[in-house]
Amino acid sequence: MKGEVMALYSPTEFRAQFRVADFAATGALFEFMLTVDGEDPAALVARFRTYADLPFVYVLVVHQVPLVLEVLAALKAIRSPCYPYALFFVDSSGTAALPDLATKSLDLDILHVAGSETDRLIHQVEAYAGAKFQCDKQVLQRNNQRDLPEAVDVVVVGAGVTGLYAARRLKEKGLTCCVLDERDMVGGIWSRYANRTSQVNSSEGAYRLIEKQTRCNRDHSTTREILEDIAQLAEETHDRLYLQTRVEQVRKSGDGYEVRLTRDRQAVRLKCKGAILAINDRVGAPRKIQWKDEARFQGPILSGFADSTAGFDWRGKRVAIVGMGAFAVENARTALEGGADQVTVICRRHGTVCPKIIDYLNFATPYDQDFKHPRKSNMRNMLLWKNLYKLSGATEPECWMGKIKHDGHTISVSDIWFIAHHLKKLHTVKGTVAQMDQKGVVLDQGRFIEADVVVNCVGFERNAPVAKALSAYAETYNINYLDKDLMYLADAFIDDNAFNSFFGSSVLEMAKFYLEVYLHYFDTPAFDTLISAQGIRKVPIEERCWSHYIQGAEALVRQFGNIRQIAERQVAQRTRNFLEVHDLPAYLAENRREWIDTHSLLAGRPMRTEECLAYVFDKLLDEK
Numbered sequence: 001m002k003g004e005v006m007a008l009y010s011p012t013e014f015r016a017q018f019r020v021a022d023f024a025a026t027g028a029l030f031e032f033m034l035t036v037d038g039e040d041p042a043a044l045v046a047r048f049r050t051y052a053d054l055p056f057v058y059v060l061v062v063h064q065v066p067l068v069l070e071v072l073a074a075l076k077a078i079r080s081p082c083y084p085y086a087l088f089f090v091d092s093s094g095t096a097a098l099p100d101l102a103t104k105s106l107d108l109d110i111l112h113v114a115g116s117e118t119d120r121l122i123h124q125v126e127a128y129a130g131a132k133f134q135c136d137k138q139v140l141q142r143n144n145q146r147d148l149p150e151a152v153d154v155v156v157v158g159a160g161v162t163g164l165y166a167a168r169r170l171k172e173k174g175l176t177c178c179v180l181d182e183r184d185m186v187g188g189i190w191s192r193y194a195n196r197t198s199q200v201n202s203s204e205g206a207y208r209l210i211e212k213q214t215r216c217n218r219d220h221s222t223t224r225e226i227l228e229d230i231a232q233l234a235e236e237t238h239d240r241l242y243l244q245t246r247v248e249q250v251r252k253s254g255d256g257y258e259v260r261l262t263r264d265r266q267a268v269r270l271k272c273k274g275a276i277l278a279i280n281d282r283v284g285a286p287r288k289i290q291w292k293d294e295a296r297f298q299g300p301i302l303s304g305f306a307d308s309t310a311g312f313d314w315r316g317k318r319v320a321i322v323g324m325g326a327f328a329v330e331n332a333r334t335a336l337e338g339g340a341d342q343v344t345v346i347c348r349r350h351g352t353v354c355p356k357i358i359d360y361l362n363f364a365t366p367y368d369q370d371f372k373h374p375r376k377s378n379m380r381n382m383l384l385w386k387n388l389y390k391l392s393g394a395t396e397p398e399c400w401m402g403k404i405k406h407d408g409h410t411i412s413v414s415d416i417w418f419i420a421h422h423l424k425k426l427h428t429v430k431g432t433v434a435q436m437d438q439k440g441v442v443l444d445q446g447r448f449i450e451a452d453v454v455v456n457c458v459g460f461e462r463n464a465p466v467a468k469a470l471s472a473y474a475e476t477y478n479i480n481y482l483d484k485d486l487m488y489l490a491d492a493f494i495d496d497n498a499f500n501s502f503f504g505s506s507v508l509e510m511a512k513f514y515l516e517v518y519l520h521y522f523d524t525p526a527f528d529t530l531i532s533a534q535g536i537r538k539v540p541i542e543e544r545c546w547s548h549y550i551q552g553a554e555a556l557v558r559q560f561g562n563i564r565q566i567a568e569r570q571v572a573q574r575t576r577n578f579l580e581v582h583d584l585p586a587y588l589a590e591n592r593r594e595w596i597d598t599h600s601l602l603a604g605r606p607m608r609t610e611e612c613l614a615y616v617f618d619k620l621l622d623e624k
């Protein structure tokens, strides 16, 4: 890799993106500002909810407290992401006492701004936001000094989101467990490979780690939010967490298992009744690639993950992105939001990109008793989506309409993808990189792509061979069990039909479901009835894919009433989560507002609705 990018990044350069709601008419100009002018609370709440894409702080004066408290109560009732992180009280006299608010129940910070100088206000708000809205990875490093127990009920291998989530559920169920991870911090691929500009692909209600009382994460949650949630999970399970502890083997032993591990360079053995391998499957080590004549390229060649592009100045640049998985689509967004002039995505085949509303609908639309959506609404969504491809000029995946996506590909969720195509700032080219030239990339068929910077997003190797070596099982049941009380709980190869089940686009939803099955059948002989049920079969561990655990779940739900209840509870809770924060009208209002604003952001000037790519989803409201 060329170009030492971390050197380009200095934390002081990073301006946290946040939205200021200015009730006090201070005249201060923040980058993302909403002025509030004599509105009633209900109208304000409706307006704020269309701006749910950035964290909020409010600026106000003391006499506005009753209005603000009403707004806060309404937003809190729906755990809206518009609920602010802080109230800044402007006190022009410099002597007024701060109002006596029950800060704890409000769950926000209260700050005093003495004097009326706007510079001071701007400085204070930016300093607060700069500290608050950055992720501090130190919180992911936990005290690791305690001794390992000799035996526990369950050993969890891996302290990524799956392992930590599992540990909390085991703890809630009163089971003893320990979570072992070879790294010195928790968070798995979120702390290792996510960029600070990354976002969850799945809609928020389906990728929720913590049920918060006041404010849920924003839709398509940010890395900061996910890392903070991971830190909280780690805090809740800290007494069971052992980092820098590498699991070498998990072997059957008597009625349970023996886990062989290395900790402090010592080989240790640990007894357990069961184990959960939460060590990922789909995302292993980054694929290594070296292009011919890389050294000739004059610009930097950056990697698209682990913050390698942080601090890079995208303004006016021609950007070539190699690959078309989720990280490629994300890097296209980051470059465009950062002011890139042109982005070219070079791909061997076109990955599927889905507008946000389609992913939302896939979760928020009611299921029938077989956990399927009505054919009619599926067809309608598909036609709207296809129309969006056509109107924007983006290239459809080659596999359409036979398959929704290519084998092994994920579906990336991005509105900017379509908007940037419409604005002619983004396009895709099919091909593979043959070599680099001074000024760009030469493709296999001789086509030349001029570029100032190249971003490598060629993806990751699978991790399934690691699980096989660790456990010595060559096969897994299609319900994630390797054996009794031994589960491989991990994202698998994304084949056809993935996303067309009650897990939607979320591996976390899959993990939540199977974890409940695991807890229900833990240490009971009834496990045998599970694996002998119709439709439950073994598959080679290295061939695990989404359709296996989808078919396995469907078979369990069909044959076991208690498992059907697990699925029903999960889906009902999730649907409540979705509709509480954004029912369809609220979601559409927010999505539409963001749609127009994104055009203006990319164009660098305010854009009128008529100039924008048509927002084709309004008609969903009429059909509701």
Ligand SMILES: Cc1cc2nc3c(=O)[nH]c(=O)nc-3n(C[C@H](O)[C@H](O)[C@H](O)COP(=O)(O)OP(=O)(O)OC[C@H]3O[C@@H](n4cnc5c(N)ncnc54)[C@H](O)[C@@H]3O)c2cc1C
Pocket (backbone or CB within 6 Å): 157, 158, 159, 160, 161, 162, 163, 180, 181, 182, 183, 186, 187, 188, 189, 190, 193, 194, 195, 198, 199, 200, 201, 202, 203, 207, 245, 246, 247, 248, 278, 279, 280, 282, 283, 470, 489, 490, 491, 505, 506, 507, 508
């Ligand atoms: C930016 C981003 C967005 C994403 N968006 C989505 C989305 O929208 N929907 C979705 O479904 N998925 C999404 N994912 C994909 C992701 O696969 C999962 O959501 C999830 O993060 C995987 O977590 P995990 O805990 O299963 O695995 P990991 O995060 O990989 O954690 C595994 C842990 O196991 C540890 N480990 C491995 N081997 C050993 C060993 N032998 N001994 C000890 N420890 C070991 C590793 O150190 C690691 O910490 C996203 C991922 C990223 C980074």
